[in-house]
Amino acid sequence: MTRILTLIFIFIISHPLIYPCTNLIVGKAASADGSVICTYNCDGYGFAGFLTLIPAADHAKGDQRAITDWLSGKTLGYIDEPSHTYQVIGHINEKQVCIVETTFDGRLELVNPKGLLDYDTMIKLGLQRASTAREAICVMTDLVAQYGYNSSGETITVCDKNEAWIMEIIGKGPGVKGAVWVAMRVPDDCICAHANLSRIRQFPLNDKDNCLYSKDVIRFARERGYFNGKDTDFSFREAYCPIDFENVRYADARVWSFYRHHFNTSEIDKYLPYINGDFDVCDHLPLFLKPDKPVSVRDIQADMRDHYEGTQLDMTADMSAGPWGMPVRPMPMTFTTNDGHHYFVERPIATQKSAFTLVAQLRNWMPDYVGGVMYFNLDDAAMVAYVPVYCCTNKVPDAFRRDNNNYHEFSEKSAFWMNNFVANMVYPRYSVIMPDLLEAQSELEDFYSRQVTIDETKVSTLTADEAVAYLTSRTDHYTRCMMERWNQLARLIIVKHNDQVMLESADGRIKPGGKLSYPGYRPQFYEQIGRDTGLRYEMKEYIERNER
Numbered sequence: 001m002t003r004i005l006t007l008i009f010i011f012i013i014s015h016p017l018i019y020p021c022t023n024l025i026v027g028k029a030a031s032a033d034g035s036v037i038c039t040y041n042c043d044g045y046g047f048a049g050f051l052t053l054i055p056a057a058d059h060a061k062g063d064q065r066a067i068t069d070w071l072s073g074k075t076l077g078y079i080d081e082p083s084h085t086y087q088v089i090g091h092i093n094e095k096q097v098c099i100v101e102t103t104f105d106g107r108l109e110l111v112n113p114k115g116l117l118d119y120d121t122m123i124k125l126g127l128q129r130a131s132t133a134r135e136a137i138c139v140m141t142d143l144v145a146q147y148g149y150n151s152s153g154e155t156i157t158v159c160d161k162n163e164a165w166i167m168e169i170i171g172k173g174p175g176v177k178g179a180v181w182v183a184m185r186v187p188d189d190c191i192c193a194h195a196n197l198s199r200i201r202q203f204p205l206n207d208k209d210n211c212l213y214s215k216d217v218i219r220f221a222r223e224r225g226y227f228n229g230k231d232t233d234f235s236f237r238e239a240y241c242p243i244d245f246e247n248v249r250y251a252d253a254r255v256w257s258f259y260r261h262h263f264n265t266s267e268i269d270k271y272l273p274y275i276n277g278d279f280d281v282c283d284h285l286p287l288f289l290k291p292d293k294p295v296s297v298r299d300i301q302a303d304m305r306d307h308y309e310g311t312q313l314d315m316t317a318d319m320s321a322g323p324w325g326m327p328v329r330p331m332p333m334t335f336t337t338n339d340g341h342h343y344f345v346e347r348p349i350a351t352q353k354s355a356f357t358l359v360a361q362l363r364n365w366m367p368d369y370v371g372g373v374m375y376f377n378l379d380d381a382a383m384v385a386y387v388p389v390y391c392c393t394n395k396v397p398d399a400f401r402r403d404n405n406n407y408h409e410f411s412e413k414s415a416f417w418m419n420n421f422v423a424n425m426v427y428p429r430y431s432v433i434m435p436d437l438l439e440a441q442s443e444l445e446d447f448y449s450r451q452v453t454i455d456e457t458k459v460s461t462l463t464a465d466e467a468v469a470y471l472t473s474r475t476d477h478y479t480r481c482m483m484e485r486w487n488q489l490a491r492l493i494i495v496k497h498n499d500q501v502m503l504e505s506a507d508g509r510i511k512p513g514g515k516l517s518y519p520g521y522r523p524q525f526y527e528q529i530g531r532d533t534g535l536r537y538e539m540k541e542y543i544e545r546n547e548r
Contacts, residue, residue: 020044021102022195022254022349023157024303025164028364029188032296036362038159039304040091040100041381042355045331048407048416049356049378051389051400054128056087056094067116067147077116079147085128089374091358092391095131096161096372098360099123102196104168104251106153106241107226112171115148119169122149123156133160137167137183137212144169149179153241155194158183161364161371166192166287168200170240172220180220182213182236190288191295193258195349197251198241199287205231237284245277250333250347255285257308257349261299262291272312297361301375301445304357305382306349315346316430319528323521326430327382328352350382352423355416357381368392369467370459373452377482378405379419383426383437385444385485387478388452390471397479415479418486425493432519433497440489440508444482451478 020043028036042049059081067076087094101119117125122140130136136158153170167183182200186192187210192199204211221227221239237243253275260268273281307315307327315327329345336342356378363371372391377384378400398404399415410417426433455474459467488508495510496503504514520526529537 020196020353022304023100023102023155023193024258024300025157025159025166025186025192026295026300027164027186027188027190028162030191030291030295032294032299034363034365035297036159036161036164037295037297037300037359038098038100038157038164038362039300039357039359040157041304041349041351041357043351043353044355045353046407047355048405048414049354050402050405050416051090051356051376051396052088052402053394053396054085054088054124055394057085059083059085067121070118070120077147079116079125079143082129086131087392087394088124088127089389089391089393089396090376091123091127092360092372092374093127093130094368094372094391096362096368096391097127097130097133097136098159098362098372098374099126099136099156100358100360101154101156102194102251103151104153104155104194104196104198104241104247106170106198108152110171110173110240111152112148112150112174112176114175115144115150115171115177117144117147117149119149119151119154119156122151126158131160133158133163133165134212136160137165140167141169141179141181141214145178148177153198155197155199157194159360159362161362161368163188164192166194166199168198168236168240178214180214180217180240182217183211184287185210187288187290190290191259191262192288193255195251195254197243197247198237199255199285201235201237201284201287202233203236243279243283248277249275249344252285253308253313254306254347254349257306257311257313258303259285259289260311261303261306262293262295263289264292269312275313297359297375298445298449300359301381301386304349304359307382308346308348313346313348315348319525320345321430323525324429324431325522326427328427328430350380352380352383352427354380357384357386359386366456367459367464367467369464370456370471375448376400377419378414378416380423383423384419385441385482386448387475387482388448389475389478390455392468393472393475394468395472395476397476399479399483412487415483418483418490422486422490422493425490425497429497429500431522432502433493436493436496436505436508437489440485443508444485447481448478 022041024039026037028034031037063081064078065081091100092098126136126140129139149171156167158165164186165183169179169181171179182203218231218234226239256275316325334344359375361373369392374389375386376389377387404413405416426437496505502517502519504511
C-alpha cells in the first residue's frame with residue numbers, strides 16, 4: 001500500500017485539480033415523509049453565489065433565444081423557443097423539477113469547443129421546458145443533439161416530485177455535434193450520490209422505465225478504442241472516465257462518507273481500500289444503496305456539512321487541523337515539504353469555497369407551488385443556515401440578488417458576504433467558536449421547520465394566485481430573518497471571543513456580568529508542542545520541584 005500511495009502522490013502533484021461540487025439524492029420511499037430530495041454544493045473559488053429568477057413566458061412561433069457564454073457574456077448563437085417556458089428560481093422550476101450537477105471531466109479529448117450549449121445552459125433550458133424529470137432528460141439530450149455540447153463530462157441529478165434520476169453525459173470531440181449519455185432512475189427506496197467522478201458503470205440495455213441512453217453510447221466507445229467487449233459488459237465510467245487515485249479520493253470519498261451516515265458503517269468501510277487507491281481489492285462504490293432507516297431533510301442538511309468526522313479521514317482529528325481542530329484546508333490541495341515529500345489534503349462534502357448550497361424537497365401530495373421547497377444559502381454549507389425558498393417564489397430576496405453579491409466588494413446586504421464574514425471569524429478558532437454558530441444555525445432551522453408546516457396549512461385556504469404571493473413573501477421574510485440572526489451572531493463572536501479569551505453567553509447573547517474563561521489549544525496540540533520543542537517551554541521550577 002505504501003508503494004502504491006507514493007506513486008499516487010507523485011502523480012497528484014502534476015495534476016492539482018480542485019474537484020468542486022457535490023450532489024446527494026434520496027428516493028421518495030427512502031425519505032422520512034415520501035418526498036424526493038436532492039442537494040447541491042456549488043463549489044469553486046473566484047465567484048460569489050446568488051439566486052437567479054427566470055419568469056415563465058409565452059412565445060410566438062419563430063421566437064428565438066440568444067445563447068451566451070457564461071464567462072464573457074458573448075452571444076454564441078440562437079435556438080428556437082417553445083410555445084411556453086416555466087418559471088425557474090435557482091435550480092428548481094414551478095413544476096417541482098430540480099436539476100443539479102457535478103463535473104467529472106473524463107476524456108478531455110471529447111470536448112467540442114464549437115458546441116453551442118454548455119452544461120449550465122443545458123440545465124437551465126431543461127428546467128424551463130420540462131414538467132417532469134424524465135421529460136427534462138429528453139429535452140436536454142435533444143437540444144444537445146441539435147445544437148451541440150461544449151462542456152466536459154458531467155453527472156447530472158434530475159428530480160421531480162415522483163422520481164430521481166442520475167444522468168451522465170460527455171461530448172464526442174471537436175467539431176462533432178451531440179453527446180453520448182446514459183440516465184438511470186434511482187430506485188425509490190434508495191439513496192445515491194456523486195461528486196465529480198462518473199458513477200454509472202454497467203446499465204440495463206432493455207429497461208426503458210428505469211434506464212435511458214443515447215443509441216450510440218456503446219458504439220462510439222468502440223470506435224474511439226475505449227471499449228472492445230460485449231455490450232452487456234459495457235461500463236460508462238470505464239469507457240469515458242477512467243479512475244485514478246486523485247479523482248477517487250477527492251470525489252468518491254465524499255460518496256463513501258455520505259453512505260456511512262445511512263448504512264452499516266462496517267459494511268461501507270469495506271470500501272476503504274478503494275478510497276485509499278488499492279483498486280486491486282475494490283474498484284467502485286455501489287451506485288445505489290438502501291438506507292438503514294428513512295432519511296429526512298434535516299438529515300440531508302447535516303450530510304451536506306460533512307468533513308469526514310468520525311472516520312479514518314476525519315479532518316478535525318490530526319495535526320493538520322491546527323490547535324483548534326479546523327476542518328478547512330487552504331489551497332493548493334497538494335504540497336511538497338523541504339525534504340521532498342509530496343502530500344495532498346482531503347476534499348470533504350463541506351468546503352469553504354462553496355458559492356451556494358441547496359437541499360431541494362419535492363412532494364407529490366401537495367400543489368406544486370408549495371410542494372417544492374429549495375432550502376438555500378450562499379457559502380459553505382457547514383457555516384450557514386438553510387433558508388426555505390418556495391419554487392413558486394417570483395421575487396428574489398434582496399440578500400440573494402446577483403447585484404448584492406459581488407465577489408470583489410463586501411456588502412452588508414449580501415448573504416454571501418454576511419456568511420463569509422461569520423465563517424472567517426470561526427475557521428481560525430473552530431473548536432472554540434463553532435458552538436456559537438451551531439446554536440444560531442439550529443435555532444434558525446428549527447424555526448424554519450416549524451414555519452414551513454404553518455405555511456402549508458395556511459395556503460390550503462388560499463387560491464393559487466394568493467398562495468404564490470403569500471409564499472413569495474414568506475421566502476423574503478425567512479431570508480431577512482437569516483440576515484438579522486447572522487448579524488447578531490457576528491457581533492456576539494467579536495465580543496465573546498475578543499483577544500482569544502471567552503466571555504460567558506446564553507441564548508446567543510453575552511450574559512451581564514458573565515465570567516471570562518481561557519479555552520486555550522486542544523490537548524493534543526499541547527502534547528505535540530511538547531514533543532516538537534522538548535524542554536524549551538518546560539517550567540524549570542516544576543522540573544526542580546519534581547527532582548527534589
